[in-house]
Amino acid sequence: MKRDNMLNKKFLKLLACLVLAGSLYAQAQTKHSFSFGDQDFMLDGKPFQMISGEMHYPRVPREAWRARMKMAKAMGLNTIGTYVFWNLHEPQKGKFDFSGNNDVAEFVKIAQQEGLWVILRPSPYVCAEWEFGGYPYWLQNEKGLIVRSKEKQYLDEYRKYIIEIGKQLAPLQINHGGNILMVQIENEYGSYAADKEYLTINESLFKEAGFDGLLYTCDPANDVAKGHLPGLLPAVNGIDNPAKVKKLVNDNHGGKGPYYIAEWYPAWFDWWGTKHHTVPASKYVGPLDSVLTAGISINMYMFHGGTTRGFMNGANYKDTSPYEPQTSSYDYDAPLDEAGNATAKFMAFRNVIAKHLPPGTNLPEVPAAKPSMAIESIKLTGSGALTENLPVARKSExxxxxxxxxxxxxxxxxxxxxxxxxxxxxxxxxxxxxxxxxxxxxxxxxxxxxxxxxxxxxxxxxxxxxxxxxxxxxxxxxxxxxxxxxxxxxxxxxxxxxxxxxGWNMYSLPFSDVSKLKYKMTDTDAPVVKKGAFELTTIADTYLDMRKWGKGVVWINGHNLGKYWSIGAQQTLYVPAEWLKKGNNEVVVLELLKSDQNELSSLSKPILDLQQ
The missing domain is CATH 2.60.120.260 (Galactose-binding domain-like)
Incomplete structure (x- = not known):
């Protein structure tokens, strides 16, 4: 009897899974239409207001994508916006990667399963406080190649890239049964140049790649006329005055809408050596309410910033300002914090959005905050000089x-x-x-x-x-x-x-793989690598406290967590629970300045606002 009950339970569980899978499949296959009305976006022939939030798949562990989508629904969003990052998907010329955290198609599919539409931004230039604005470094090795131009080599490489992106994502457009509503060509091009022929080439490349649905451009208010391509919808960035938004769109779109703020900034990003940027929610509640009341669609940049891990942070530089490399934390003071938890800003925006839902619609309950913990001090027992880890030299005068x-x-x-x-x-x-x-x-x-x-x-x-x-x-x-x-x-x-x-010898140290580092004990004040291990019986988010350290990078279980630097304001490194495991965990530290440090501690909360 006990065996029969167990078999029945397994059968019922399997049946439930099949029903759920069938439901999700049916949802994914449902055909919808999306078009431009004179004033509104039209979804299946009815006015539709996008309430969207930007969230970038590489800045969130793949294992946490679905949880973040549920948070988006709980705040009242119906759409997710994301860039696509060329340097992730073609890290070396001709070698494409859509695996693991680079599986952007799966990111889009999860959004659909969670009842969210997607705005896709493959550009291929993204800015995004991202290394080289998303361009792969190797473009600079093509003699004469000029990014964001009509130069032949650039367009040839651009075409190869966008064709590959199209293979992954064009079938997921709404006109093919997917959930991608619109696709953006280029990115704030009016802030860079005003070549309409170049924009026309962009449009044709996107169409060749299979993006045959609705296309649009986006530019800051002062640059819309320069960056807009006639025939496409001109979206506006950085303003939230309904009258000004509508006038800008009308002036560049034949006197009609629909109206879309492609980047609405609820806060800002950080760079090393400056204070953490925060802006109170109270500053944005009124403008958000007025924009939604006016029927304007909106994309919050960012809804959830996450973390710019590895070596993917970009930098700003102008003739009138210093070089400003951005921090690994991309918390952004966004409605969802770096770990994916609701903030006061989240709740304030949720209350505004709730006022604009269709009658009888209720928002889901806000998921509880993820548990976090402080780990006991971690001893780093392996230590080696960086100079003991040099590869074969490249020689040059x-x-x-x-x-x-x-x-x-x-x-x-x-x-x-x-x-x-x-x-x-x-x-x-x-x-x-x-x-x-x-x-x-x-x-x-x-x-x-x-x-x-x-x-x-x-x-x-x-x-x-x-x-x-x-x-x-x-x-x-x-x-x-x-x-x-x-x-x-x-x-x-x-x-x-x-x-x-x-007469130089050059040693390449990309630190793309830390599994083969050597830890020969060395008494030195020069850069070092350190290694340690720690046991966990419980798994939760944590934050490595790097205040006693100098400058470097940390890896946990092979995952590059990003950079730390004592000048701040970021002083902690976020460790997602998804990358920890019960039992033994390994940590590796590259330390450039304070080679005598041999212990790591952690906190249950981040420190993002302390300068030293």
């Missing part, structure tokens, strides 16, 4: 850039030998971006592009001396004209006392 070495991200160690050299001023022209200078393995100084530093006086010992310069790529510029000047490393020459230094 003159320093090579990262791109010359076919290296995308991370670090390069430049080494040369000095024979009876005189002490003097070491000058590194056009350093990109941060350098630790070492003489015979001991740190002699630091140069930081943010501070416009390119030289320092060094005292050189007598005899034969090894000069090492460890250079970090702190993020390629993601906005403006300097997209065209984005090579990394030592991009010109190194001078000592006014004389150029020649």
């Amino acid at each position: 003159h320093p090579l850039t990262f791109e010359d070495m076919n290296q995308d991200y991370g670090y390069v160690l430049y080494r040369t030998t000095l024979e009876n050299a005189k002490s003097g001023v070491l000058k590194i022209s056009a350093l990109r971006d941060y350098a630790i200078i070492m003489l015979n393995g001991k740190r002699a100084g630091i140069l930081d592009r943010r501070l416009k530093q390119d030289s320092l006086a060094i005292t050189i010992p007598a005899g034969t001396v090894t000069l090492d310069i460890l250079v970090e790529n702190m993020g390629r510029i993601n906005f403006g004209k300097y997209l065209l000047e984005n090579k990394k490393g030592i991009t010109k020459q190194v001078m000592l006392g006014g004389k150029e230094l020649l």
